[in-house]
Amino acid sequence: MTGESNRGTFLVVCAVVASLALVGAYLAAGGSSYTPAKTQNPCKPRPWRSPEGLEQIAQQFSLSALDGAACELGVSRETLARALATPESRERFTERYEISDAELARAIRAGLLRAVDDAERAGALSPLLAGPLRATLRQIPLDQAIELINNAQSLLDNLQGFLGPAQGLLEQLLP
């Protein structure tokens, strides 16, 4: 009986050791942190990564605008980005979150204005250009506003075309 008791104790100890070893090894290998990356609160300012050239500025501008609009709507930047990918995804989004087109337009304009503020603060946009840009953005319709978020470079290209002879000046305004 003592032999059986010893064997039983040994078996239980082996089970405890094996279980703890497995759990410990998986914890040490990062088992508790193997989760999707957390998305950032869109209402918190996101630092601009020293943009260089028109394309980089356009990218940062779009991301800032997405953050601003998402903050207004109370959704994540990522959810809004997917929503604006196609007209169908936009329709699904407005239905799911019960948002009217007018509310969406307001939010996107607010986002674009925040992007102008962020660009100005980051030194990527001159105050001389920021003022007229804000005035323009307050008036544009929803579809164009979405197009601007999706392809901010077109906005900057248009600005370039609009300024025409003052292209040299624009090069100075956009570092």
Place this chain on the structure above:
Amino acid sequence: MSAPRPRLTALAVAVGLVLADSSIVVLALPEIYRDLDTSVAGVTWVLVSFNLVMALAAVPAAHLARRIGPGRAAAIGLAVFAGAGLACGLSDELSTLIAARCVQALGGAAAVTAVLELLPATVGSERRAVAIWATAGATGAALGPAVGGLLTELVSWQSIFLIQAPLAIAAGIPVLAVARHEAATGIVATELRETGRPHLLANLALALVSAAIAAALFLLVLLLIEGWRLSPIGAAIVVSAMPLAALLGARLGPAAGSARARAAAGAILVAGGLGGLALLPKAEVVLTLPPQLLVGVGLALVLSALTETALAGRAPQAIHGGWTISARHAGVAIGLIALTPLFTADIAQQREDAIDAGTAVVLDSRVAPLLKLELAQRIEDRLEGERGKVPTIGPAFEPLPEDPGDRADTILLREELQDQLDRGATHAFSPSFGLGALIGLLALIPIGLARRVDL
């Protein structure tokens, strides 16, 4: 009457076949879901209904076996099981499939409890009979998902049920000789003495441990197929590690220690294995093998030890065996009913989180803006196409850009995005595996409280 050896094999096959049915459809559930155009909650009842009816019918079926004779009860039970299996395989609606599963469980309950009355006469020892009965049941339950997955992929989900009919009939042939003997002589070869009430603590521990094992099998299969996108046959190969480990555990046998020690060690191993599954550090199949090894060895130790304990010194064996069957299947059913809503809510949330994290990767990537926009549209299309599931994201990146720089950035982006989706899918199962581990550990309370569990 037939020779003991073929009869012993037939009786063990009968027990393994019936108890495999509590888990055999796990890998077929996605196929049944699509084929019968039903809901996730509805298709879960294909599994739950069988276990619930087994839990409710096992003890009454054991009483029936004592009244009409175990030979006749086993023969009738196996015939009903085979017939209902055919009905399951021919079902084209969820309601008829669930109804047939309930009938199948009734036949199964009669067969399994009656076999326990027949085994001692076949092997010459009550203790050995109980050990064979428990091992056959544990092996069947562990093998179920792997066999079901293979059949689903190689043939169809219907074949899982259709193949059971000839097997049940083959297992019933040696039993018919006993039934004929009972009918001819009027002698019912059952134990007449009645000793002891059902072993409450052993049966409670059996229920808890069965709920934990059901969680391990059910959730692991879903993780592999729905989360990591393995085919049913691939998942079947992976989860076959568990029954192989169970065979290893079964070899330890009574020599490894007292029944209480084996039960405690088994419950700890099951909980440890589930703890490992809750903490998977990467979405890699090979990492599921050590936890499966622990669960497999653990289930063999704990199920056989607790079954022996519940039956030790008690008569009639069929009635007390019925209680163990009832406890095991009630545990499986309760485990599934309790874990399904938790798991469903978790996977929905984790899918959203993973998709958000993946979108963040795309937005913050170095890929050119217009390519980024195009990719976002393709990814959105894939998400919409696989609504409710973790999507396979690779095709959204095809064809790759021709520019070498864009190509390298896109490949990197695809890998990062897939990593986020894998993280989400794997993490979605963690709370449910963790709860399963906790339930396994809870079984230690009745095991510890049982004073007279040593055989």
